[in-house]
Amino acid sequence: MPVGTIVHRLESVSSTNDAARALALDGAAHGTAVVAGEQTRGRGTKGRTWHSPPGLGLYASFILRASGGGPVPFLHLLPLAAGLAASDAILAAAGIEVRLKWPNDLVHGGKKLGGILSESVTGAAGGDFAVVGVGVNVGHGLMDFPADLRSSATSLRLAGGGAATNESLFAGLCRALDCWYNALTRGAKKPVVRAFEERLAFPPGASIRVVTAAGTFMGTCRGLDAEGRLVVERAGAGGTVVLESVLGLDGA
Structure with missing residues (x-):
């Protein structure tokens, strides 16, 4: 069944x-799919809050399963596939090209336009599944954002x-999303990784500042590896590291 065939539309929901x-x-x-007019406790990655005022943004989540009820394929690549889908949808609806800040942010003009939250459940009675949430700031004016977000967030309107x-x-x-997820179910992870790399906010060769649980360091982006992980050449003689997650990523 194509993504979005069944849609639950809610005026307001916690998440x-x-x-x-x-x-x-x-x-x-x-x-x-679940789509809501507002989220009262919208969530981002790493336990962060997603600002979701009524009527101003797209707040949607999608249930993804594997055919036959088996494991959902390439769970680690779902944020990338969803980011590509959101990028495609924004270009089609608004004529705006967005960049993708690895692994789950949509950015325009250096400011955050939207984000992805991917979660999975295994061993459930009804079979394994993933839930992919997509939030996009659509109609916000500058003053619709909290004061602490006005310098770092943007919207399609702005x-x-x-x-x-x-x-x-x-x-x-x-x-x-139906298109990109179907690519993963066919085992075509390389096109997903390469397409995401082509839209990176900090492309190969860019100087970046990386924040991880182990600390902060400066380096040069060297793109993504075959599994969609971020490859960074550390400044100085720090060597090259392959990252599965980060706490923060910015241009240097």
Whole structure:
């Protein structure tokens, strides 16, 4: 069943990912989507809060399953596939090209436009599944953001894509996510990784500042490896490291 065939539309919800997870545990089919007008406790990665005021953004989550009820393929690449899908949908709906800050941020003009939150459950009675949440700032004016986000966040409206609507963006996102996820289910992880690398906010050769649990260091982006991990050449004689996750990533 194509992604977005079944859609649960909610005026308000604590978190679309939480709502989708509950539906999946109750047996909801692959491709089922939850979209809300607002999130009262929207979540980002690393336990961060996602600012989700009513009527101003796209807040959507999708249940993804493998055909036959087996393990969801390439879980570690789902944030990349979802980022590509969101990028495609934004270009189609708003005419704006966004860059992808590895592994799960959508950026435009150096500011955060949206983000991805991917979570998975294995061993559930109804079979394994993943929930992929996508949040995009659509209609925000500058003063609609909290004071501490005004210098780092943007929206389609602020970026000049004011003609885009939540509905047109959601429709395009469903189509694009279906396409990129199907590529993964066919085992085509290389096209996903290479496409994401081509849209990196900090492309190969860029100087970056990396924050990890072990500390902060400066380096040069060397792209992504075959598994979609970030490859960084540390400044000085630090050698090359391959990262599966980061706490922060910025241009140097």
